[in-house]
Amino acid sequence: RNLKIISSISAMEDIFETLVQHNCSWLKGRFTFYKYQGFWNSKDLLEGTILAQQNFKAQPSDVLLSSCPKTGTTWLKALAFAIVTRAKFDDSTSPLLTTLAHECIPFLEKYDEETQVIQKNSGSPLVATHLPYASLPESLIASNCKIVYIYRNAKDVVVSYYHYLREIQKLSMEDAPFEEAFEDFCQGNSLYGPYWDHILGYWKASMERPGRILLLKYEDLKRDTRNEVKRLAEFIGYPFSVEEEKAGVVENIVKLCSFENLSSLEVNKSGRVRAEGQGATENRFFFRKAKDGDWENYFTDEMKDKLDKLMDQKMSGTGLIL
Ligand code: A3P
Numbered sequence: 001r002n003l004k005i006i007s008s009i010s011a012m013e014d015i016f017e018t019l020v021q022h023n024c025s026w027l028k029g030r031f032t033f034y035k036y037q038g039f040w041n042s043k044d045l046l047e048g049t050i051l052a053q054q055n056f057k058a059q060p061s062d063v064l065l066s067s068c069p070k071t072g073t074t075w076l077k078a079l080a081f082a083i084v085t086r087a088k089f090d091d092s093t094s095p096l097l098t099t100l101a102h103e104c105i106p107f108l109e110k111y112d113e114e115t116q117v118i119q120k121n122s123g124s125p126l127v128a129t130h131l132p133y134a135s136l137p138e139s140l141i142a143s144n145c146k147i148v149y150i151y152r153n154a155k156d157v158v159v160s161y162y163h164y165l166r167e168i169q170k171l172s173m174e175d176a177p178f179e180e181a182f183e184d185f186c187q188g189n190s191l192y193g194p195y196w197d198h199i200l201g202y203w204k205a206s207m208e209r210p211g212r213i214l215l216l217k218y219e220d221l222k223r224d225t226r227n228e229v230k231r232l233a234e235f236i237g238y239p240f241s242v243e244e245e246k247a248g249v250v251e252n253i254v255k256l257c258s259f260e261n262l263s264s265l266e267v268n269k270s271g272r273v274r275a276e277g278q279g280a281t282e283n284r285f286f287f288r289k290a291k292d293g294d295w296e297n298y299f300t301d302e303m304k305d306k307l308d309k310l311m312d313q314k315m316s317g318t319g320l321i322l
Helices: 002-020 042-056 071-084 113-122 138-143 155-167 176-186 195-208 217-222 226-235 240-248 247-258 259-264 266-270 300-313
Strands: 021-023 032-036 037-043 064-068 126-129 146-151 211-218
Touching: 002 042, 002 146, 032 042, 037 042, 064 071, 071 126, 071 217, 071 226, 071 247, 071 259, 113 226, 146 195, 146 217, 146 226, 155 176, 155 195, 155 300, 176 300, 195 211, 195 300, 211 217, 211 226, 217 226, 226 247, 240 247
Parallel strands: 064 126, 064 146, 146 211
Antiparallel strands: 021 032, 032 037
């Protein structure tokens, strides 16, 4: 298997040479995206993506957590992890207290032998990805495993995305103009973008495969956390019993995974994930404001009209409101 992976890596340079590139001018050219199967990706994540596409063996019992970046991935991962491990841990022993949620669940784009071992030994069915639906490993589709997809209002996504990439690249707001990031996003030039195509891929799949794909909306999860968490637990096959509900297990999970709690933990204030490469990041970057409507602090009226119109047009006929 080692040989197979090494030969894939050497072939990867050839693949990169054939891909269209985009250099983000608002990030001072520090981040290059590669267009792969219609969506933008970074070099680091693309290597893992290709390995996962070639080698990942899904089980029908797997549960895939998917999202475009900055739509609530960290929250979804924490909630799903707390739900599936609640028989093993409670809110005082959960690994979420000492480990960033992203590190509790194998990530397809970081697919390697270590990841496979972690997944096998964890006893958890969860696997995570930012990949668009059409790029998922074939075995994932063939396994018919369940998929949970989270999405969020595009205006808040672009603001969250702007700060996240800017912070990773250690650029001030003066050095990384929001207007340019906004234009790039509207042209579809964002990591794992175009954002609307990412959503549409999962939406279409959810229509074709009823009961296998749950679409969750960040704003609904904020507005009605308890019921959405119950819906999530039921969908992934870990429903809360009446006794658990009476004992406050749902509330405890909601509290454990709340922004206020997770963002105040030492690991999420001072820890680091992915120490090297373009995606090197500090855990605290995953926890910013978690507010609906923060876009109002950044958008002009023209920007609002432009993105609203774009999303209305792209989402028309889906019933999804962003
Ligand atoms: P903001 O930048 O608007 O604050 P992702 O996890 O997909 O990277 O998305 C990050 C966004 O989710 C950030 O939004 C972050 O603050 C918010 N977030 C992180 N953890 C959260 C939680 N437990 N509950 C609600 N929102 C959370």
